[in-house]
Amino acid sequence: MTTARDLIITAMDEAERREAGQGELSLALAGAELVDLLAASAVTLDGDAIVPAGTPAFDDPLLEQSAAAVVRQKPYESVEYWLWRRGRDLAAAYAAALAEEGSLAHRRGRSPLGTGRVAVADSADHRAARDRWAAHEPVLTALATSAGLRDKPDDEPPAPPRDPVGIVLAAVEDAVTELEAVRQRRAIEQAAYDNIWRAP
Template structure:
């Protein structure tokens, strides 16, 4: 699965570090998509600009293919920050729909009452939180999860290097590009929280005006 789908499944954990807002998760999902596109060499970064690769294969994952088709293909290319906000709009709902359609997640009632609310759980494992597969996942997934409160911050690890058996390693600049994306996701999530706090203060002030004698 894509990093974004794995991140969404991690968000189904009923006991995250703190409740995750859809806006935060959508930004992280957009960042996860971009990281996968970088690792597939579908795109590269020129500073903080997303440069589509010439003749790059279309990703087999439907939502990643959709993300690739949504890239700005003429200079000046789109900045990572702008991509996160544009691509991230309603992205949580898109992944929910896709994973339900694939049968990877389902809904279960919270309680025995037929009128009890429902919540999403991994299909076939309603009582177990979903954990990433350590053989497939990289530190980017753990970092993205920590940025939205799904996991504690990961320990610092050395950059990824090509495999000793001659297998393909990351493309040139992949680690630097991934670091840029992660830092930009962090800034965007922080900015979104600042907007929430400002609106909360404004709403409280407005309510106090109406309550004043």
């Protein structure tokens, strides 16, 4: 199991209670992949620059794609740039991967993540993701919070330490904040445009 798979499973489990936005979830998934690449020593960070390291093999095809997508020539890309580039439509890609491998089951109710009336089927992977979520594992919890699957606690702890994983988590939170700012700016611009055409 990977952190990204745990996150997409958690998002689908939580969809009836609280559905994550596609953009926020995609950014968080890109961050989750980077956390796993760091854990596998496929990359390291030099400040906020992603530096290629080893070339381990991954059982997960999407994580394999992620490793192959790392820029291997200088100047290396920043964590922030990685999140926006790799995160494009990543939530849909993970949902499609679950469907393709037969990990989804039909259910009644509204559709999560645009995948139809489905839920994650019971499996060892699903149970492992649920256990990690129930245990409030810090990395998964931080990514899920950035994706909008839970509220930030009122007594939010200090910012993550500036170790590589902390840098990634902070970058995900910053990217999600930027995404919301862009949406608000576009909404204001659209409202202003609409008002011009409504004016007598």
